[in-house]
Amino acid sequence: MTRRKSDVFQSSRPVARAERVTRRLFLKQGLAASSTLVMPVVGIGASVSQAPDTPPPMKPLTSPGLPFSNYGQPSPHEHRVIRWISANPMAPANGVSWTPLHDLEGTVTPNSLHFERHHNGVPQLDPARHRLLLDGMVERPLQFSLDALGRYPMVSRLCFIECGGNSSAAWRRQPLQAHAGYFHGLISCSEWTGVSLATLLAEAGADPQAGWLIAEGADAAGVSVSLPVPGIIDHALLALYQNGERIRPENGYPLRLVVPGWEGIVNVKWLRRLKLASEPLMSRYETAKYTDLLPDGRARQFSFPMQVKSLITRPSVGFNLPGPGAYEISGLAWSGKGRIHRVEVSVDGGKSWQSARLQEPVLPACLTRFRAAWRWEGVPAVLVSRAIDENGEVQPSRDALLAARGEHSRYHYNGLVSWLVRGDGAVEHVYL
């Protein structure tokens, strides 16, 4: 993985006389007067605005612009905003591609940048021939075409999907120097629409004794996982649409099991079978993989909900602050168990904390954007965020997580992430 510098923060020119304006601005917005402010903030205007001489005269372009398009694409100037691919050189259909969280804002992930995790590539499925089989401990085994599924009542959920292996580099002894999205970006957030699992289980006449649902994908890896029915019956859906349009091939076209807030692997892509059973399958994806060896020798298995977590995305590794002054700290927080209640931000490596603003609406199992104003004095500073969810669960320090989970964990890292802003404005990943 290589590093590339961001264009952000590079071409602004300081104009000192705007500083008092910005002070007034922040007071007017209630930021400076608020106890939730990270730092007293003045001076964004000091470094970013310039007073022009005379406005340039209106010069209409002399020729029409580009024509309409049936399916739009990003500006060529944004060609570096991509999913970074980390595939296994010996098996290139096995690996991941990362959502560039450091390049994005807001909470919705565009479909083209939703992270990928494939165990054996993206199958090419014909929607006219694809079927979902629902069998096992049911009164009536059923098989559904996509047209058939499209007749059932639908529900939509704006929620994140996070790979259980996201942030796994944070378990390493030395902090990885990579863009935030390229080691924490196995998380993306979409509006998923489809048929609720409860609808189909009722349709088939599910046996109340069936405690487990086995979900199987149609990919060449044949990914199969086991899910406890009581834990998912109220919120899982069989998604046909992602952010309005049909699911993208790499995200499960034409059908994906979505279990809001639960680890990515159980959100089975290219779904072709659901089987009700009394016991879990114990597939390789819930035994050899996606489990963690604990210090006492036991394995941490079926660790489904993604725990409370947050990450500062701006600034982060790859950004270069052009000089002292006011900045906005922006990041993402999430919990698989509910809504984010509060995000705290520290600019002194965790010695002191203040609450960040949360962007509304704050939804359960959904990315929540947080933002906080900060005045950088031009000396080294360590930025950290810490999320608390509505259940009172607090994102742990890295040390606390390591103490609880030991040296052999590879999944479910949700510890604090710290960025050192150096005196020259460059940003490094550090461990506290």
Place this chain on the structure above:
Amino acid sequence: MTRRKSDVFQSSRPVARAERVTRRLFLKQGLAASSTLVMPVVGIGASVSQAPDTPPPMKPLTSPGLPFSNYGQPSPHEHRVIRWISANPMAPANGVSWTPLHDLEGTVTPNSLHFERHHNGVPQLDPARHRLLLDGMVERPLQFSLDALGRYPMVSRLCFIECGGNSSAAWRRQPLQAHAGYFHGLISCSEWTGVSLATLLAEAGADPQAGWLIAEGADAAGVSVSLPVPGIIDHALLALYQNGERIRPENGYPLRLVVPGWEGIVNVKWLRRLKLASEPLMSRYETAKYTDLLPDGRARQFSFPMQVKSLITRPSVGFNLPGPGAYEISGLAWSGKGRIHRVEVSVDGGKSWQSARLQEPVLPACLTRFRAAWRWEGVPAVLVSRAIDENGEVQPSRDALLAARGEHSRYHYNGLVSWLVRGDGAVEHVYL
């Protein structure tokens, strides 16, 4: 504009013995027991599911699937899900392209399918050289690079943008037979992120006497509009991001004025200048265009907020119901003045109405998905939806709208839209 048939509803096969299951299903979900149900619903299973013989054995694919991609694209099977282009043959950079609402579900519009309205094509702007000038009745005229704007506190808004000319074919004397999206699809919904207008006006020291803001785009048409400052100061933003990534070229890259809930033309794309003034500009986009001649000879001008409106998207023109049975009616409702309070659905051409389910979260000036169950008896039925917003404003009938606005209106159609489901299952656009 040609018509194309949808794949939906075409390949399902009836299996009668599932009918009682579906009845139980809807009872269990509380739909059939609810007074808000449009019709007693049974029998989706009757026409969509089939019991298989023996499940097909697990056959792993013999070769890995497609590799990872830096920027994903839809399945080739979805190549017909496009923006339909309606451009002026004499001036092909002037026209629209339509969001295919009839192909989409949920509320978020993927960026590639966000509608377009260009007056002279899509300018190719270099973000490194683009500047926003803020001048006029301000203490300090300011000019911002994009890097500079990126330093200010940001806000995100999930909201719709609707062209003032959306649904204009509904003013015609005869009902247009076209897909729902191809004459009501000049509306799309995105999460927009950027700097609030209030922040920049405060930064420049806006004169309290400046009642109007003149916004100007950098396109070859030089689109300019006038906006009343008190009406927009609390919610307008200068957007840099659309659904997480940088704004698409056709939607204003690199900078767009977004005024949630107000007609599309004032959401100025390719924004290059904001000027505070005491009077409106009276540009062609607020005099010759985007105004309506009323019956009394006066012009309806500066009609900014989009009024309460709704539309059934499924089924609609182009769908073919395969036979009697249970269906879900699905559609979109919105109001530029706030939240949707209720959507009523009729299946008898407006004789009787029942409330539809609203998908949460219901947000102000945002698309709201509504859904209602319906049992089709196989005889002609006329489907209509009617939205009520939180201010109590009710979507008017087409006749009431025509009576109020006369024969010469071309903009701001928000009347009811009716679909006739014929006995053979095909759908036609009709006027009540």
